[in-house]
Amino acid sequence: MRYGGHGGREIVDRVIASPSEAKDSIKGLKQIAITGRIARECINIAYGFFTPLEGFMGRADVEAVCKKMTLVNGILWPIPIVFDISKEEINEKGIKKGDTVLLVYQDKALATLEVEQIFSYDKTKIAQSVLGTTDAKHPGVRILHEMGDKFIGGKVTLVNTPRFNPPFDKFWYTPKEMRERFAERGWQRIVAHQTRNVPHSGHEWLMKGAWFSANGELPVEKLQTGILVSCIIGPKRVGDYIDEAIVLGHQVLHEARYFRDDIHMVSIALWDMRYAGPKEAIFHAILRENLGCTHHMFGRDHAGVGTYYDPYDAHRIFDQIPEASLNIKPIRILEWWYCPICGEVTYSGLCGHSQEKQAFSGTMIRSMIQDKVKPTKLIFRPEVFDNLMKCTNEYGFGSPFCTEEYLSKRQPIFELPIL
Amino acid sequence: MYSINLWINEERYDKLNQVGLANVAKDVLAGMKVLKLQCTKEQKDRILQFYPMAKFDSATTRSIELLPAEAKDKMFNLVIKKGNLDIIEEFFESIS
Missing domain, CATH: 3.10.400.10 (Sulfate adenylyltransferase)
Structure with a gap:
């Protein structure tokens, strides 16, 4: 190979x-x-x-x-x-x-x-x-x-x-191993989804939309396009979702068959986010190009923080670089929102009910989770919520979000054997 | 006035419906509703004193955030028991 x-x-x-x-x-x-x-x-x-x-x-x-x-x-x-x-x-x-x-x-x-x-x-x-x-x-x-x-x-x-500790050991692949996994699955196109979140339905649809874009003109009887969820594992702050819940939450999406097992795969990538907005988007593209991905989705405010960047700067930067400089294609995505008129989660590039839209707000969903009130199915898959609560007890010292206790007592992601 | 947001999913909505309070909850996202309990400045300060991890978000929502889930469960149960939203004093009685 x-x-x-x-x-x-x-x-x-x-x-x-x-x-x-x-x-x-x-x-x-x-x-x-x-x-x-x-x-x-x-x-x-x-x-x-x-x-x-x-x-x-x-x-x-x-x-x-x-x-x-x-x-x-x-x-x-x-x-x-x-x-x-x-x-x-x-x-x-x-x-x-x-x-x-x-x-x-x-x-x-x-x-x-x-x-x-x-x-x-x-x-x-x-x-x-x-x-x-x-x-x-x-x-x-x-x-x-x-x-x-x-x-x-x-x-x-x-x-x-490095020896990765459970549950991360199942999700760690080097670039060479990753390509072997892709070949085993017969994937010709792989679209990367970068995440630091437990997935809600907005994320799920982001991935589904990107899959359609990446699959494009390929035959559909035998699918050859896959989604690689690439969970960023790096330093955590109090209030972030715990790493275990992020990784296992994505895994639950295909275990509960919201994604077919043969088109969805979860992995981890070690990286200390710089929150460099557009430049970090390019960096993420390079990282996933090295993993063997052919496409990378970029949503609103990718790798941004505060108001330092325009929400779509991370899309526009790809217009400023020579096409041949990257061997991975950006898939630019607007917002997915819930529309009470359409009665479904829908794409802002398609739905005309912008006045009535109900946007997915991470803060709002975190508040529901903090209260341990199971959100409706349309917002958050019940299996993902149940897994989050399980991780809360198993790994989070009683919290789905990082606490001082979690940060000081958690099992390390990886350990090094004595040489 | 200051508020405390209680999240209302299908299960809680059914309970609110039974006591005739379903229409008080406001739909915010895909059927997920919120019930806003009002409290005075004095009550807000007492709550924050009792739950030091909680915070008052003065910038955006003007609501008390990060209350323990158990406290909010208790508040919701009092709403159902009493059949109205004026439960803050009863809540203090229940935790004192």
């Missing part, structure tokens, strides 16, 4: 699978303890989620991303992927160009980093060019501000394979 990824490059594979070989490769290396974000990005780089990146970016790539939204080699890339570190740690550990260092996550070896370049870059400049703002309230700006003042560019090699 050919594993072609973004920019026409072969899917990156920088994983030492043999523990003894891995052990040998890290002997005597200086160690750097890394954050969750860096650990997730090392895993993404090594398995090829970030193809063609083979490591953390050097200065020239960061500059090109900020100025031209490409890598130095001209391949489309919208968000810098950088390894940050403090000046003090560099000095204290004597890290210099040419070194290979061991990256340690939660006291376990994770990856090696070849120090090809140590550099500084104005984080405000990154914020302005990528996020379009330097406002400290923007979560992407906050991520940048929390970074150390130096960056190390260089190749990453995974020396320890």
Whole structure:
């Protein structure tokens, strides 16, 4: 099987699978303890989620991303992927160009980093060019501000394979594994649905609408188009839905047959959202292109936050890039709403009852869930609600939303074995 | 006046119907209705004192949010028992 990824490059594979070989490769290396974000990005780089990146970016790539939204080699890339570190740690550990260092996550070896370049870059400049703002309230700006003042560019090699804990283990596929799953299912077209939500009917119809668009002119007797639900797993805040409920909630949609089993698949992707709106939409497209998806749905306010972006900026940015720069097609979607006149969940691009519409409001649905009042079937599938309540007890310490207790006591998504 | 929103699904709607209060609930999304209980500033402050995790949303809904589900269940049951929406004092009695 050919594993072609973004920019026409072969899917990156920088994983030492043999523990003894891995052990040998890290002997005597200086160690750097890394954050969750860096650990997730090392895993993404090594398995090829970030193809063609083979490591953390050097200065020239960061500059090109900020100025031209490409890598130095001209391949489309919208968000810098950088390894940050403090000046003090560099000095204290004597890290210099040419070194290979061991990256340690939660006291376990994770990856090696070849120090090809140590550099500084104005984080405000990154914020302005990528996020379009330097406002400290923007979560992407906050991520940048929390970074150390130096960056190390260089190749990453995974020396320890993460073990995903249940229920996430069933949903973790590397780009190569994902393509094998797609081939087994006979999917020619795969439309990605990015999510951080427990699905309500608005999400369900978003996926169904996108499936129709992606399937297009293909024969329908034997379906060859699938939906890949790609749940973003990253840092959580108090009040977010718990991760387990998101992943299992989507799984319930096909277990309860709201989607046929042969056209719907749930997966997880590790990523710390930058909320970069349009630029993040491009990034999500690249991520799913590397997973083997052919289409990616983009709804209203994709990857946006607050009022930093127009609700459809994430659609328009695809008009500004050369078509050949991406091997995945954006499917642009307006809102799905409930229309009391039509008596159904319908599409705002079709239904003319805009005065009478009842929009799906995440806040409203969260309020119903908070009150543990089962919403009507048209809003929220009863099986999804029941699963949410089950997850509340099983994983959420009594809450479907993240609490301080959940954040401090939850079982980690993945763990690293001792090498 | 300040409000507390009680969500009304089909099951709760049937109960409201039985006590002649079905028409008080306002349809907001696909048959999901909301019942607005009114309270005074003094009552609002007492509720917030009793449930420190609850918050008053002064910016948009002007309603008390994040009350525990059990508290709202109790309020709904009082509405059904009393047959009207004026139940805040009875609610205080039931939790004191």
